[in-house]
Amino acid sequence: MQDLPIIVLGAGGVGRAFIRQVVENRGLHAEQYGLWLSVLAVCDRDGAVLGLDSRRDQHGLDDPNLLDLVSYKAEGGRLAEHRLGGPQNDLAAVIDIAGRPGAVVVDCTATEETAWALLFALERKYKVVLANKKPLTIDQEVYDRLTRAGATGDEAHNGGHGVRHLGRCRWETTCGAALPVVSTLNRLVAAGDAVHKIAGAFSGTLGFVMTGLQAGQPFSTVVREAHRLGYTEPDPRDDLGGLDVARKALILARGLGWQLDMRDVQVRGLYPAEMASLSVSDFLAALPQLDADFRDRVEMAATDGKVLRYAATIEDGRCRVGLVAVDAASPLGRLSGTDNLVEFSTRWYSPNPLVVQGRGAGADVTASGVLADVIELAYTT
Amino acid sequence: MQDLPIIVLGAGGVGRAFIRQVVENRGLHAEQYGLWLSVLAVCDRDGAVLGLDSRRDQHGLDDPNLLDLVSYKAEGGRLAEHRLGGPQNDLAAVIDIAGRPGAVVVDCTATEETAWALLFALERKYKVVLANKKPLTIDQEVYDRLTRAGATGDEAHNGGHGVRHLGRCRWETTCGAALPVVSTLNRLVAAGDAVHKIAGAFSGTLGFVMTGLQAGQPFSTVVREAHRLGYTEPDPRDDLGGLDVARKALILARGLGWQLDMRDVQVRGLYPAEMASLSVSDFLAALPQLDADFRDRVEMAATDGKVLRYAATIEDGRCRVGLVAVDAASPLGRLSGTDNLVEFSTRWYSPNPLVVQGRGAGADVTASGVLADVIELAYTT
Numbered sequence: 001m002q003d004l005p006i007i008v009l010g011a012g013g014v015g016r017a018f019i020r021q022v023v024e025n026r027g028l029h030a031e032q033y034g035l036w037l038s039v040l041a042v043c044d045r046d047g048a049v050l051g052l053d054s055r056r057d058q059h060g061l062d063d064p065n066l067l068d069l070v071s072y073k074a075e076g077g078r079l080a081e082h083r084l085g086g087p088q089n090d091l092a093a094v095i096d097i098a099g100r101p102g103a104v105v106v107d108c109t110a111t112e113e114t115a116w117a118l119l120f121a122l123e124r125k126y127k128v129v130l131a132n133k134k135p136l137t138i139d140q141e142v143y144d145r146l147t148r149a150g151a152t153g154d155e156a157h158n159g160g161h162g163v164r165h166l167g168r169c170r171w172e173t174t175c176g177a178a179l180p181v182v183s184t185l186n187r188l189v190a191a192g193d194a195v196h197k198i199a200g201a202f203s204g205t206l207g208f209v210m211t212g213l214q215a216g217q218p219f220s221t222v223v224r225e226a227h228r229l230g231y232t233e234p235d236p237r238d239d240l241g242g243l244d245v246a247r248k249a250l251i252l253a254r255g256l257g258w259q260l261d262m263r264d265v266q267v268r269g270l271y272p273a274e275m276a277s278l279s280v281s282d283f284l285a286a287l288p289q290l291d292a293d294f295r296d297r298v299e300m301a302a303t304d305g306k307v308l309r310y311a312a313t314i315e316d317g318r319c320r321v322g323l324v325a326v327d328a329a330s331p332l333g334r335l336s337g338t339d340n341l342v343e344f345s346t347r348w349y350s351p352n353p354l355v356v357q358g359r360g361a362g363a364d365v366t367a368s369g370v371l372a373d374v375i376e377l378a379y380t381t
Numbered sequence: 382m383q384d385l386p387i388i389v390l391g392a393g394g395v396g397r398a399f400i401r402q403v404v405e406n407r408g409l410h411a412e413q414y415g416l417w418l419s420v421l422a423v424c425d426r427d428g429a430v431l432g433l434d435s436r437r438d439q440h441g442l443d444d445p446n447l448l449d450l451v452s453y454k455a456e457g458g459r460l461a462e463h464r465l466g467g468p469q470n471d472l473a474a475v476i477d478i479a480g481r482p483g484a485v486v487v488d489c490t491a492t493e494e495t496a497w498a499l500l501f502a503l504e505r506k507y508k509v510v511l512a513n514k515k516p517l518t519i520d521q522e523v524y525d526r527l528t529r530a531g532a533t534g535d536e537a538h539n540g541g542h543g544v545r546h547l548g549r550c551r552w553e554t555t556c557g558a559a560l561p562v563v564s565t566l567n568r569l570v571a572a573g574d575a576v577h578k579i580a581g582a583f584s585g586t587l588g589f590v591m592t593g594l595q596a597g598q599p600f601s602t603v604v605r606e607a608h609r610l611g612y613t614e615p616d617p618r619d620d621l622g623g624l625d626v627a628r629k630a631l632i633l634a635r636g637l638g639w640q641l642d643m644r645d646v647q648v649r650g651l652y653p654a655e656m657a658s659l660s661v662s663d664f665l666a667a668l669p670q671l672d673a674d675f676r677d678r679v680e681m682a683a684t685d686g687k688v689l690r691y692a693a694t695i696e697d698g699r700c701r702v703g704l705v706a707v708d709a710a711s712p713l714g715r716l717s718g719t720d721n722l723v724e725f726s727t728r729w730y731s732p733n734p735l736v737v738q739g740r741g742a743g744a745d746v747t748a749s750g751v752l753a754d755v756i757e758l759a760y761t762t
Contacts (some may be wrong), residue, residue: 025573032545164413166760179735180561187753192406317714339733348746349739358735360593365729372568379547381762
């Protein structure tokens with residue numbers, strides 16, 4: 001049995017689901033993969049629980065403590081105040097104390113502040129799995145250092161930059177949760193297929209809005225319904241603005257080898273700039289003034305046999321995020337509801353694209369993708 | 382630059398496309414992956430060309446010779462009679478002579494006879510990529526030994542069987558060509574997701590037939606058209622019988638950890654047993670006698686809002702291949718033309734399945750998937 005040390009950054013929904021799945025799958029991982037996943041540390045914003053302090057053995061935090069910690073966090077507790085925990089203000093220091101050779105650092109946070117801790121972990125030859133998009137969407141150099149942290153010994157062969165992927169970092173769940181999007185792109189790249197275009201719907205919330213519009217609902221009605229059902233963030237503009245989709249688009253564009261930054265992604269949100277300063281309730285109240293414009297756009301698209309989608313489009317060196325009219329009969333055009341969908345149009349996938357579709361958000365499914373990345377890394381040098 | 386030695390079994394369409402793509406992507410693989418793919422040997426049914434004899438260096442057959450060999454084979458030549466080649470009647474012996482540490486043996490044949498040579502290669506700690514389904518669909522034990530050939534040093538930890546996948550073997554292109562089907566299944570398994578059902582259309586030919594039936598064409602018309610267009614094998618019963626789809630279904634079922642053999646796969650072909658002994662021309666002439674039955678089935682399905690698909694269904698411990706009526710609005714129901722499509726229904730992908738869709742056959746696209754597998758293995762111990 002191989003001990004696989006794990007350090008979890010973030011104990012929100014994804015981090016907690018990941019820990020639960022680690023515990024639930026002990027039998028599978030022991031019997032089929034010869035692995036024991038040892039959770040050595042769990043960190044939240046300003047606290048940490050270390051497995052070392054309680055047991056000082058090779059098996060990290062024990063399962064009752066892990067499950068207790070998950071419940072504690074779900075009820076709003078802070079790890080700084082947990083009975084096994086304490087304060088932390090430096091994730092790299094936690095990684096330094098808790099880490100050991102072969103450790104996998106799992107980033108389930110949603111902050112760019114983890115980037116430096118992740119780079120520190122990779123310098124220590126630890127491995128990294130990101131569910132967090134932010135570190136991959138700041139500087140190009142940070143993206144390169146994270147994703148190209150190479151297989152041992154290969155850095156020297158490749159200008160110190162490691163290989164293009166297949167190194168000590170995985171980030172599948174940053175685009176479409178556990179859907180095989182990043183890995184599919186990486187395989188197309190490795191095989192030298194020419195990727196002409198990637199087009200994807202990466203927001204379940206905006207998919208719900210588009211489906212409502214297509215069914216003839218007014219924009220204000222469908223956005224308010226999405227808000228009421230909890231499909232949107234507390235401030236629906238966090239979804240409608242498109243920034244989260246833009247981050248995913250940037251990660252895919254960089255995966256193609258393009259050198260670009262967030263400011264190069266052309267993002268068109270679904271509300272005008274003058275509505276950005278309203279309170280949430282005023283914003284929701286003001287929505288009907290947008291209804292006529294959306295109704296016109298839906299009707300104009302329909303006259304050409306098209307439907308509107310909120311999509312990321314990566315093509316011809318440009319990365320755009322916004323409303324597009326696509327053929328109603330295309331994979332994106334046939335999409336309805338909250339599923340994500342990505343089309344890869346390439347030399348070998350032409351005229352019909354390679355399509356991946358399914359749930360693209362949610363703590364459980366995202367955690368399952370993180371877990372698959374972790375198991376994969378266990379067998380990578 | 383790391384030298385990646387490669388031995389190619391089979392110089393048919395896929396093997397030739399693979400060699401062409403190796404040559405075309407030299408720059409990419411050198412710059413981005415630090416790899417030089419050295420083709421040490423190419424084998425066909427009864428001959429082989431070895432890189433050793435011509436150069437005795439670390440770079441295998443040089444590119445002009447590789448491209449010349451591809452043309453020679455495309456024109457119907459035999460490697461036994463090639464100017465650099467000679468006869469062979471034992472692939473394991475070729476692997477023994479040409480192989481060296483780190484070698485990847487690539488099986489682009491369509492015969493189960495390679496199985497023993499592949500097992501020999503794995504025992505030598507070489508790596509294996511299969512585009513060939515046959516070795517994975519004979520004995521369960523052969524499947525286990527091929528797919529579980531473990532990461533170095535792990536066999537000892539796991540009853541001598543290696544890990545469930547992630548070892549020294551890849552077989553992505555055995556189901557749906559380069560579509561991410563096997564890798565997606567493996568990720569679901571690694572994460573402990575509960576796979577309730579896999580349903581897939583894995584035959585472009587039969588997809589074409591189903592689309593024609595749905596459009597109201599008689600069965601005989603659409604089969605004859607598929608035959609005329611070269612979409613079917615020379616004997617269309619090789620497609621209509623469903624055996625090739627059954628092999629893919631078996632590989633996926635085994636990927637779930639099920640222990641079963643080809644005789645456990647329930648295969649229903651699209652023609653009755655009494656038509657099996659006819660000549661091809663008599664078979665094509667006799668097809669209209671099936672038209673009324675197919676028309677009735679299409680109409681009966683339509684009254685329930687369903688359409689017919691020729692699908693593999695892996696569910697509840699059973700593996701079935703044949704005509705099924707699926708909801709017209711489901712991913713499989715919306716499929717048209719020759720694309721493949723697979724639905725994975727799991728604990729986390731429910732009620733909507735995870736869907737992968739795209740071209741599922743063709744030498745170039747299959748070769749690109751083989752190449753991606755090879756590059757991935759270069760960074761696996």
